[in-house]
Amino acid sequence: MQSYKICGGKMLSGKIRVEGSKNALLPIIAASILVKDIVELENVTPLEDTYSMIDILRLLNVRVIYDHKSKMIIDSRNLVNKRISSEYTSKLRASYYFMGALLALYKSVKVGKPGGCDFSTRPIDLHLFAFENLGFDVVEEKNFYKFKKEREPKKIIEFSKVSVGATVNAILASVLNKGTTILKNVAMEPEIDDLIDFLNKCGSKIKREDNKIIVEGVYNLFGCKYKIMDDRIEAETYVVIGALLGRNLEIICDCKKYMKEFLLLMNKVGAHVKETSCGVIVNATKEIKEQSLIFNVYPGLPTDIQPVLTILFTKSKGESVFEDNVYPDRFSQVDELVSMGYNLHLVDKKLLIRRNNAYLDSVVSCKDLRGGMSLIVAAILSNKTTCIKNCEYISRGYYDVINKLKRVGAHIEKI
Ligand code: EPZ
Secondary structure, rough: OOOOOEEEOOOOOEEOOOOOHHHHHHHHHHHHHOOOEEEEEOOOOOOOHHHHHHHHHHHHHOOOOOOOOOOOOEEOOOOOOOOEOOOOOOOOHHHHHHHHHHHHOEEEEEEOOOOOOOOOOOHHHHHHHHHHOOOEEEEOOOOOOEEEOOOOOEEEEEEOOOOHHHHHHHHHOOOOOEEEEEEOOOOHHHHHHHHHHHHHHOOOOOEEEOOOEEEEEEOOOOOEEEOOOOHHHHHHHHHHHHHEEEEEEEEOOHHHHHHHHHHHHHHHHHEEEEEEEEEEEOOOOOOOOOEEEEEOOOOOOHHHHHHHHHHHHHHHHEEEEEEOOOOOOOOOHHHHHOOOOOOOEEOEEEEEEEEOOOOOOOOOOOHHHHHHHHHHHHHHOOEEEEEEEOHHHHHHHOOOOOHHHHHHHOEHHHH
């Protein structure tokens, strides 16, 4: 168990480099098994989830060479269709991308059920709906799903609800189909565009048209070299930290174009964020204007920044109100934050955020990735001492976060 003691209230100066996007990388790793050639990925982040995906590749007899920094070579020429047990798939939610990828290649597939942060119920009915429409019968067993190709795929698949994961899986499962598949009511997240760009660089023919994705099936794909996009959620997280404690804190990233809604909000509430050619420079702001915010699918304010953004609005004179349209119950960290002295109230799935009078020494525990990160941000803002347990959740989505914060002046020590 990773636990840290944080003595907060210190101003932060210096540079923080944003890593490659976890939520772009994981689908591309699964997609690489569709390529019977060598794939070279750059800007790969050595996260816990990255290694969990590598374990599954190796189980499928895929050769993986990874420098544990940013370069990964994947060779799927000797891929085998093996059942992926839940021992592997339960470690992360993105393991389910191997369902779509294997269904593109084989008529009969068995994959264990996914795991991942449980801040909310996270069904996969939309994924299974896509697979059924692509011609597969799905049988749910205790810990895994069995898929069997029984009929021709439908040409048009329209989702009842926007889902990032289901959109990714439908693309993966239709890339090598004969003919064209039209996906409707799809997710617009840029991480999906990174996957599309990767697959098109390997020879697929996929394009977006309004809220549709059109997949023209190809016979096979060839190897390529591809650079993963930067992580917009990591970048936004450090911008929030800079708005609270920054003294010329420089966030180096090239994903500003995917952060428009967030940067507009920073400007609107009075945060001192200056865009530069290689990212942004952020200075702490005394006063943040209160807001009523709804977090939504892209291009709306991303749900993944909602827990961290909570801490920024504790600096407002008035009351802010947060609602999360993607995960209405995504407030797992509120009780822990209240025990640190933060003035938060959850009423009918709305989070009321007010300025607090005093911080408290406390011991708190992470319960998931983004909620855990909000505890770190709350602890470095508080002028008291906070012990945070189960920080391994955080290293699933924020690479080297403790050292990055220590290098710019945060007082954090491992306990
Ligand atoms: C992806 O999760 C991300 N994870 C999440 O990031 C992110 O919060 C989410 O997209 C929304 O942007 C990865 O990319 C690995 P969804 P995903 O399917 O695909 C419901 C992080 O912290 N739904 O877009 O699971 C679902 O319950 C993680 O990095 C169904 O009802 O999200 C939610 O309410 C957390 N049935 C909504 O749709 C389904 O079959 C959107 O979920 C699938 C989803």
